[in-house]
Amino acid sequence: MQFGIFSVGDLTPDPTTGRTPAEGERIAAMTEYALKAEEVGLDVFATGQHHNPPFISSAPTTHLAYIAAQTRNLLLSTATTLITTTDPVRIAEDYAFLQHLSGGRVDLMMGRGNTGPVYPWFGKDIRQGVPLAVENYHLLRRLWREDVVDWQGKFRTPLQGFTATPRPLEDTPPFVWHGSIRSTEIAEQAAYYGDGFFHNNIFWNIEHTAQMVDLYRRRFEHYGHGSADQAIVGLGGQVFMAGSEAEAKRAFRPYFDEAPVYGHGPSLEEFTRLTPLTVGTPEMVIERTLGFADAVGDYQRQLFLMDHAGLPKDVVLEQIEILGREVVPVLRREFEARRPAHVPSDPPTHASLSAQGVSSPHRMVVPSRPVPVPAASSVSA
Template sequence: MQFGIFSVSDVTADPTTGKRPTEGERIEAMTRIALKAEEVGLDVFATGEHHNPPFVASSPTTHLGYIAAKTEKLLLSTATTLITTNDPVKIAEDYAFLQHLSGGRVDLMMGRGNTGPVYPWFGKDIRKGIELAVENYHLLRKLWREPVVNWQGEFRTPLQGYTSTPAPLDGTPPFVWHGSIRSPEIAEQAAYYGDGFFHNHIFWNKEHTEQMVRLYRQRFEHYGHGAADQAIVGLGGQVFMGTTEAEAKRQFRPYFDNAPVYGHGPSLEDFSELTPLTVGTPEQVIERTLGFADYAGDYQRQLFLIDHAGLPVEVVLEQMEILGKEVVPVLRAEFERRRPAHVPSDPPTHASLVAAGPDGPHHLVEPARPKVDA
């Protein structure tokens, strides 16, 4: 099972000091966090993609390419690649290039983002968000799998005799996750292609997460990719740890109370009860995280949000030490002990997809026809 960190890249003032990092300082902090992830034995670092303040992650491949040069094992991913407003031609080029730079240590997560105005900024209509996600992703698959592409759709100019360059490393496109917290159409899209489905899992109750993941699993099986419990699932999570629960809450409360995304709303205690946010001891984080599989099933990737709401980078790095040395080793062992033998322990990687050969299902633009009736 893979464990890692995802960052939303917010530039937020520390409510305890009033100090707001510069954009450059925030980018440097994210880089330090990524390097720390490898140092403490985590598997994945993922960055969001945003094009508006207070976020700085407007160019994920630039940042991930820099991190790739400074790491050896860390898998580089995105917490969102905007499939709706980015040109799929440019996505195909950028992430294939990153594959080559990193030696294949790349996958990515497609998403529609959380900022409505980004659509007109990039010349798109937000009312067509789902349609854009569907059409653009199908074109991206063709660009990565066909040496010469002839294509015509609704949302961009046609392509005639087009070849994307560079081609994917080893002729093998990156593995793709589809991230969604509220759109069943995206769970359906992930299932149709046999791709991964990532539920952010930080703002919603467990019943909602269970419903979305169950839909994806059912449709994954319907399209003939395997049994429902073999579907490739990832979950988010949000933690802050201390030597005692009281100490963790004392430290984290001012950041929670003033966070741009949920500050001045429910109390820390209420939010922790309603969502997967866990503020307490490492043992409490372990127990809560292991419980995710009780309603989401055995899954393959767990990413934690730690660096947000103005938390100083030194505090984030301390949290990662605890996560990497006290929490994740226990989670790895326990999740694997419980996992049935027929359920994948890891999501596909570049090495596993290359080993499956060029005739494997990953190389198909259109998935094989369903093996079961509707």
């Protein structure tokens, strides 16, 4: 199972000091969090894509490439890539380029985003959000899987004899997750293609999350990709840890109360009861996270939001240290102990997809170069 952290890149004043970091300082801190994630044995670092204040994560491939140059094992991802307002041609080329730079250590999560004004800024209509997501992703798949694309749709100019460059690394496009909180159409899209489904359930109760994941699982099986319990699922989460629950709540409460995304709303106690936010000891985080699988079934990726709401850099680094050293090793052991043998423990990676060869549904439809066929004597019966 993969564990990691994700950042939305918010530029938020520290409510205890009133200080707001400079944009460059915040970007540098996010980079440090990714390096710390690798240091403590986490698998994934993901960054959001936003084009509006107070967020600074407008260029995820640029940032992830910079992190790739300083890491060796960390898988780089997004949370999310805006499939509605980003040209699929740019996505195809940017992420294939990042594949080559990182040696294949990249996947990405497609999403519609949650900021309405972004649509007109990029010449799109928010009322067409779902059709945009469906059409753009279909084009993206073709751009990654066919050397030459002729295409005409509703939302962008036609393509004639177009080849996206560079081609995906080893003719294997990055694995794609579809991120959605409430859109059943996106869960359906993920199931149709046999892609991953990520429910970033940081604001929702577990009952709602379970309903969305169950829909995806049932449709995944309907489309013939495997049994429902073999579908590729990821979840989000939020934690803040200390030696005792009282200490954790005392330290985190000022940040919760003033957070731009949920401040001035439900109390910390109400929010931790209704959502996956866990504020307490590492043991509490372990117990709460293990409970997610009881609700949604065995899943393959768990990402935690650690650096929001103006938390100081040294505090975030300490939280990542606790997560990697004390929490994740126990979660790995416990999740794998309960997982049936036929259920994947990890989501697809570049290495696993490439090893499947031309039989993989994620492989190129028309390889950009001849694919060697194994001799008959080397093929297992």
